[in-house]
Amino acid sequence: MNTRLKTAAYVGPGLGWLALFMIIPCGIIFVYSFFERGTYGGIDFIFSFDNFNRALDPIYLNILLTSGRIAGLTTLIALILAYPAAYAISCAPTRRQPVFLFMVMLPFWSNYLIRTYAWIVLLNREGLINNSLEGLGLISEPLPLLYNEFAIITGLVYNYLPFVILAIYASLSRLNPEIREASEDLGASSLTTFLRVTLPLTMPGIAAGSIFVFVLSIGNFITPDLLGGGRLMMVGNLIYDQFLSARDWPFGSALSLMLIGVMMMLLFTQAIAVNKSMGERV
Amino acid sequence: MTMGVSDTVIRLDHLTKRFGSMTAVDGVELDFQENEFFALLGPSGCGKTTLLRMIAGFEIPDEGKVLLDGNDITQLRPNRRPVNLMFQSYALFPHMTVRKNISYGLEMDGINSVALNSRVDETLETTQLDELAGRKPDQLSGGQRQRVALARALIKRPRVLLLDEPLSALDKKLRGQMQLELKRLQHEVGITFVVVTHDQEEALVMADRIALMRDGVVEQCGKPHDLYENPGSRFVAEFIGAMNTFDGKLTDNGVEINGLGLLRGAVENNSQAGMNATLAVRPERIKITKTPPMGEDNSISGKVDDLAYHGQDLGVHVRLENGAMALVRVSAADPIAESLSDNTKIWCAWSPRHSRILTS
Amino acid sequence: MKTPQKTIGMRLLGGHLWVVYTFLYIPILVLMGLSFNDIGMPTAWGGFSTKWYGVLLENDAVLNAAKNTLIVATVSTFLATLVGTMLAIGIESRGRKTSSALEALLFAPMIIPDIVLAIALLSFFTLLDFTLGLHSIILSHVVFNIAFVSAVVRTRLKNFDFSILEASIDLGASEFTTFRRVTLPVIFPGVLAGGLLAFTLSVDEFIIAFFTAGAGSSSTTLPMQIYSMIRFGVTPEINAMATIVMLVSFTLVFISQRINKGSSVS
CATH class of the missing domain: 2.40.50.100 (RNA polymerase II/Efflux pump adaptor protein, barrel-sandwich hybrid domain)
Known part of the structure; x- marks a missing residue:
């Protein structure tokens, strides 16, 4: 009993804080999403599913689908870039691996706004890339690089790539090198070994990295706002507008709830997949 | 050895401990004599470590009493008991030097620094750790760590030293040496040793008396020779030798x-x-x-x-x-x-x- | 022996890694370079100059925002480090597997979209009629910082032998002495690394601060200031500020790496 009390004393403030400032606020969002917007931007406490029906309205559905597509493409591109990079790091001499990894993670720790802003400077009509290409005489007209889906995806990949590399590297470095050698010893080629041994065993890292990028991309606000230039909306921007411009909190809440739903579904699927693969290994 | 009342250091009176629906220790009656090397032997999960932790004060029994020199210490906190424990993992403080590890217990007693230093020096010398005094635990070999753990627990001159699987982290050859070393040390310091082990050979070599435990109950308690030659049950017969x-x-x-x-x-x-x-x-x-x-x-x-x-x-x-x-x-x-x-x-x-x- | 094929494969991999590094660092280096460009625009190089840093330092709004950010980051880091460390110790010292519900709860603040947490907190504070300001930003930042600090400290506690705490008590120390002389010194590098991480995150955080700061410019934080400057357009001042902010972040990361070095070898 004594130890239980002690644990409670240690854990209490932290869990209490999370309960008060995360669970309860999210609970409020949950409740709001079933109410209606009041005439003057307040909330009418009338129970309804209208907000969720509204989200399926073609205008909003389109935004949801665009968000999903952008997040999906971002995840795919990030994976394609990250896997070989993580593999290259894991093949480096053990002593130098932390340095390579540190170099990957360093940009990740700088300000997100600034990292995104850097791409405005690069992709601008008068930006560095257009300028250089024109200077080299390769193009006569500036390319429309900014304020489109391309810019958003570039920005998202740029911001989250380090984390995907880290996640994949983590599962690669946990891999016993003798397993790969065993596969080659049994007659498999390097490619077969990669496809049949390495890739399946690093799936947890791939899954963790993918979910992270997908969830953070689909709910992103800053990147579509700055690099999409308001021409392209994602769910995050829609939520932002419902709270700050349209003053429709219930609808904004419903959209947020849907984002949380997507996030929980993905995490749940991952947890089951991990449990299953652990079970198989035992 | 005479078995008079004054010779009993610790007496366990119907000690029982339950974890949920599982009874880890079930009505154990044992006594440890002055200057005795006692072994609690048994397979893993037999309750021997729980028993040891109740003597040290880290578990409070559900029933029964722990008596030290006739006084009830069942509810006494571990830091107030003149009993020290040598942990299975050795539990050396990783951020302190060997010297700091050893002096820690005396510092807690508030002994003045002159007396403290001389006693630490003395201990370092007798345990042949003086050369290693400035090292940290991660710079020591397994055998050296074991000596530090032993020195740290013994420097407080406890009435009883409890040892939880003291040799399990050592390799086989060193284990054989250390069995005799521990026995010699116990003789020298004249403190009652209670050692928990799952290794019957270790118990036979080191102990004056052995209690063989199974499912929280003492199956048989006696001299190594008795347990070996006159096992009281099939379990005892098959567990020992x-x-x-x-x-x-x-x-x-x-x-x-x-x-x-x-x-x-x-x-x-x-x-x-x-x-x-x-x-x-x-x-x-x-x-x-x-x-x-x-x-x-x-x-x-x-x-x-x-x-x-x-x-x-x-x-x-x-x-x-x-x-x-x-x-x-x-x-x-x-x-x-x-x-x-x-x-x-x-x-x-x-x-x-x-x-x-x-x-x- | 390596086959020639393998070497080509490895070369390609290595080449790819350097392409990734180029991708990661070019934007940062361009910003830093431009901050010293006399014209301030990426169109041409007008010579080396530090004048944009001078302009920046005369901008009262920026200086005020920097001060606010420092207050928010310091206080929220202190609170989150304290509470998060206790949480980590409490969880890891139980010595059994953490339930997946608890793991999810601790993971949620790290992955929940910040816009969602931001509007949730705004709704919460509004419902309570809570006055918004620096204090509400602090309360909100502590939420995700608790999660990060406890994650870092828990990693450190994974290799922690909890029997050393019992050993300390067995040798006569009180609970408090044990915490001060054993627990804290051993986990301190993890606590410090967690604290620095929390500080960095808090300094950089934008959306939650934006939603919980309330009206008026008195509680504008640096990221909020940067955001409004970016929305205004590409100005040379931002490059100078970006350079300073990045250098501060990098320094903190370097320090926390140094602290955790040698101790994170496992």
Whole structure:
């Protein structure tokens, strides 16, 4: 009993804080999403599913689908870039691996706004890339690089790539090198070994990295706002507008709830997949 | 050793501890004598470590008492007990030097720095750790860590030193050395040692007395020789040393075994003929002959199934006529050792006084 | 022996890694370079100059925002480090597997979209009629910082032998002495690394601060200031500020790496 009390004393403030400032606020969002917007931007406490029906309205559905597509493409591109990079790091001499990894993670720790802003400077009509290409005489007209889906995806990949590399590297470095050698010893080629041994065993890292990028991309606000230039909306921007411009909190809440739903579904699927693969290994 | 009241340091009175629905320690009655080396022996999960932790004060028993020199210390906090524990992991403070680790306990007692330093120096010297005093635990070998843990627990001169699997982290060769070393040390400091171990050989070598535990209960408590030669139950017989067991029905002067006939041994007066019984005999008590033996001894025949060479002796696995297996230990000096090979027909014989008849 | 094929494969992999590094660092280096460009625009190089840093330092709004950010980051880091460390110790010292519900709860603040947490907190504070300002930003930042600090400290506690705490008590120390002389010194590098991480995150956080700061410019934080400057357009001042902010972040990361070095070898 004594130890239980002690644990409670240690854990209490932290869990209490999370309960008060995360669970309860999210609970409020949950409740709001079933109410209606009041005439003057307040909330009418009338129970309804209208907000969720509204989200399926073609205008909003389109935004949801665009968000999903952008997040999906971002995840795919990030994976394609990250896997070989993580593999290259894991093949480096053990002593130098932390340095390579540190170099990957360093940009990740700088300000997100600034990292995104850097791409405005690069992709601008008068930006560095257009300028250089024109200077080299390769193009006569500036390319429309900014304020489109391309810019958003570039920005998202740029911001989250380090984390995907880290996640994949983590599962690669946990891999016993003798397993790969065993596969080659049994007659498999390097490619077969990669496809049949390495890739399946690093799936947890791939899954963790993918979910992270997908969830953070689909709910992103800053990147579509700055690099999409308001021409392209994602769910995050829609939520932002419902709270700050349209003053429709219930609808904004419903959209947020849907984002949380997507996030929980993905995490749940991952947890089951991990449990299953652990079970198989035992 | 006299068994007077004054000689008892710790007395465990009907100690019981439950974790949920599981009873880890169930009504244990034991006493530890002054200047005794006592071993709590048993398979993992038998409750021996829980028992040790109740003596140290890290677990409060659900029932029963811990008495130290006759005083009830059951509820006393661990930092107030004149009892120290050497942890299985050694639990050395990783951020402190060897010297700091050893002086920690004395610092807690608030001893003045002059006395403290001289006692630490003295301990470092007697444990041959003076050269390593400035090192941190991660710069020490397993054996050195073990010595630091021992020194740290002993410097407070506790009434009783508890040792939780003190040698389990060491390799086999070092373990053998340290068994004797611990015994010598215990003799030198004159403090009661209570050691928890799952290794019966370790217990036999080191301890003055052993309590063999099973499922939270003490199965048998006594001198190593008693436990080995007079096991009270089949569990004790099989846990300590190697033992051949033959199951059958009790008769007036032995046990009738299916396919082997009557094997003789002393039968206790209060047992009834016809009940289930086991006849047990140690492998080193059996003599092997290639011709049928004469005389009054128990004798069974069989074929050599396998030979295991151990250097000082030979383990002969015998397939008996009823299909059961028996193990016989033949000294390397015995000329018969060299003439045995697989499928050699042999006879195993032993005196009835080396038979143990177990009815539980 | 390596086959020639393998070497080509390895070269390609190595080449790819350097392409990734180029991708990661070019934007940062361009910003830093431009901050010293006299014209301030990426169109041409007008010579080396630090004048944009001078302009920046005369901008009262920026300086005020920097001060606010420092207050928010310091206080929220202190609170989150304290509470998060206790949480980590409490969880890891139980010595059994953490339930997946608890793991999810601790993981949620790290992965929940910040816009969602931001509007949730805004709704919460509004419902309570809570006055918004620096204090509400602090309360909100502590939420995700608790999660990060406890994650870092828990990693450190994974290799922690909890029997050393019992050893300390067995040798006569009180609970408090044990915490001060054993627990804290051993986990301190993890606590410090967690604290620095929390500080960095808090300094950089934009959306939650934006939603919980309330009206008026008095509680504008640096990221909020940067955001409004970016929305205004590409100005040379931002490059100078970006350079300073990045250098501060990088320094903190370097320090926390140094602290955890040698101790994170496992």
